[in-house]
Amino acid sequence: MPPREGNTSLNVSLPKDLVARLDVLAATPGASKSTVVEAAVRQFVDQGANASLVTAVHQRLDTQGARLQALEQALTALEATISDLGALLTRQAKAHDALIEARNLFCDFVDGARGTALPAGSRLKQFWRAWR
Numbered sequence: 001m002p003p004r005e006g007n008t009s010l011n012v013s014l015p016k017d018l019v020a021r022l023d024v025l026a027a028t029p030g031a032s033k034s035t036v037v038e039a040a041v042r043q044f045v046d047q048g049a050n051a052s053l054v055t056a057v058h059q060r061l062d063t064q065g066a067r068l069q070a071l072e073q074a075l076t077a078l079e080a081t082i083s084d085l086g087a088l089l090t091r092q093a094k095a096h097d098a099l100i101e102a103r104n105l106f107c108d109f110v111d112g113a114r115g116t117a118l119p120a121g122s123r124l125k126q127f128w129r130a131w132r
Contacts, residue, residue: 012037 003009014022026033 022033022036025031025036
C-alpha cells in the first residue's frame with residue numbers, strides 16, 4: 001500500500017513484545033499501527049527538543065546568574081569607594097573651614113596692625129593685599 005500524501009513509508013524492525021503491545025493499541029477504534037507509531041515518535045522527538053530547550057535555558061540562566069553575581073561584587077566595591085570618598089570629602093571640608101578661619105584671623109591681625117603703619121615694602125603687607 002502506498003503512503004498517504006505528505007507521508008513517507010518506513011520499514012521498522014521491532015522486538016516481538018513491543019509489536020504485541022502495538023497491536024493492542026492499534027486495535028482500538030480509529031487507531032492504526034501507523035498512527036500509534038507516529039504519536040510515539042512525535043512524543044519522543046518533542047521530548048528531545050524540550051530537553052534541549054531546557055538545557056539551553058539552564059545554561060543561559062547560569063550565565064546570567066554569574067553576570068549578576070559579578071555585578072553585585074562590583075556594586076559592593078563601588079559602595080565602599082563612595083563611602084571612602086564621602087569620608088575624604090568630609091575631612092577636606094573640615095580642613096577648608098580651618099583654613100578659612102586661619103585666613104580670617106590673619107586678616108583681622110593685619111587689619112589691627114594697619115594702625116601701626118606697616119612699612120610700605122613689608123612682606124606682611126604685600127601678603128595681606130594678595131590674600132584679600
